[in-house]
Amino acid sequence: MFVDRVELFVRGGDGGRGMVSFRREKYVPRGGPDGGDGGDGGSVIVRAVANADNLAPLTTKKHWKAKPGEPGGGSLCAGKDAHDLIIPVPPGTIVRDRDRGNILKDLVNVGDEVTVGQGGKGGRGNKYYATSTNRTPRQFGPGDDGEERWISLELKVIADAGLIGFPNAGKSTLLSRLSRATPEIADYPFTTKIPNLGIVNISGDAAFVLADLPGLIEGAAQGVGLGHEFLRHVERTRVLVHLVEPFPTDGSDAVQNYRTIRKELSLYSMPLAEKPEIVCVSKAELTGSEEVKERLAKELNLDVLLMSSVTGQGLAQVVGRVAQTIADLKREEAEEAARRKPIEFSTEKAIRTGDEVLP
Known part of the structure; x- marks a missing residue:
């Protein structure tokens, strides 16, 4: 539980x-x-x-x-x-x-x-x-x-990267493919009702924590579906990995689904919406998924990746992009922390006040 x-x-x-x-x-x-x-x-x-x-x-x-x-x-x-x-x-x-x-x-x-x-x-x-x-x-x-x-x-679950997307976009399958996590996987909405965490090994000791978060739908910012449960956990992640299903089973449009989730993120929290995002069209094994990827990239002016958790197509590229984004963010955080570090003065030196020197 x-x-x-x-x-x-x-x-x-x-x-x-x-x-x-x-x-x-x-x-x-x-x-x-x-x-x-x-x-x-x-x-x-x-x-x-x-x-x-x-x-x-x-x-x-x-x-x-x-x-x-x-x-x-x-x-x-x-x-x-x-x-x-x-x-x-x-x-x-x-x-x-x-x-x-x-x-x-x-x-x-x-x-x-x-x-x-x-x-x-x-x-x-x-x-x-x-x-x-x-x-x-x-x-x-x-x-x-x-x-x-x-x-x-x-x-609030802490993870380096969080998988977001509509229910059934393939988030749980991707997590299980990239890590040893075993989330429940099935073809119906809201299979994932709780956050699942997995460790994605890159090379040597390098790794990052990936979270499979409950699916998001329209109205989530007002608590519809698993809205607040999802949004609360995604706040902790450094990077959003946005999975877009090319041919949703409910007949909805992939591009519109992407826009819907972006809208819900903005309504809930602008800092959340401003997090770095990696957009991936999932289920590349389906005929026509390449065309959906091109349309998404063109209409939204985005750099979109194409991947398949079933065949393994594009997974290395997705992992590499996520790892590089996390590394860049950690470097920026370290540089910002160094800039904010207070200047230390030696207590052994005299303190000058005007022309007077205090011992």
């Missing part, structure tokens, strides 16, 4: 109570207070981990509560802090405060994490309350309550 949305109740552990205690020694009849502080409660943390691919494991447990800190002891012994409670999620998970709707963090990479339920601070022992006028305090801190709230988790 694939689950990409879930709501959870989280609560940090309460802080342990402080201790009321007094020294009891044979030759110290009036020993002072020696109550230790309570330990801090554990926090609830959402963390992106490598071995998770969807949110299904979280559907069986809706409430996550960290343990409380231990109470303080005598002889100024502090209570132990409780361990944090980790909620493992896949990279690409967006964490929101459910009631406020604000994003707490977008967990893009493995190791990214956010504290969603802060543990309570441990209470003070009576030693803390001793004063010159109160040498035997019996006050203590009860420990703070842990933070609690409802959170919503939303997974």
Whole structure:
């Protein structure tokens, strides 16, 4: 079962109570207070981990509560802090405060994490309350309550390239041909209802992640069909590989179908519509597919590839084009990151302010 949305109740552990205690020694009849502080409660943390691919494991447990800190002891012994409670999620998970709707963090990479339920601070022992006028305090801190709230988790699949197109355009077949992924394949709409990921090996250790995304139809930007489910996941991809079926079984026109999907992308998100796109006419084994490719290229002024997942025609060209586009984008991202890197100044050098030199 694939689950990409879930709501959870989280609560940090309460802080342990402080201790009321007094020294009891044979030759110290009036020993002072020696109550230790309570330990801090554990926090609830959402963390992106490598071995998770969807949110299904979280559907069986809706409430996550960290343990409380231990109470303080005598002889100024502090209570132990409780361990944090980790909620493992896949990279690409967006964490929101459910009631406020604000994003707490977008967990893009493995190791990214956010504290969603802060543990309570441990209470003070009576030693803390001793004063010159109160040498035997019996006050203590009860420990703070842990933070609690409802959170919503939303997974957006992260892939280098995403296959888009009308249902039955051949996306699942292409993914299974290029990788070891085994998506469900059949000749009816919406075979793919969940994103499927595959690793496409290029040469040596070089590879990219390819996602087969649910089919898109007219009205998707308003949620028709699997619209919002599709569009949410495609936002994460660097490159769009747009498959156009030359002879749709419903009798629709290939060129118009291409225009329809481009329109839906623009209606949902302009940044999404502006992603680099590689257009491919699928099912090259069908007679007349070459003519459809030429018409698409001419009417839309596009560079269109022709390929077949059945015969293998054009697959190497498609993989090469996708790999090169991804490499170009990564290089541009690295150059942009380098331009934005702040200038570092040595702290050992003097700072000049006017004519004065500060040591």
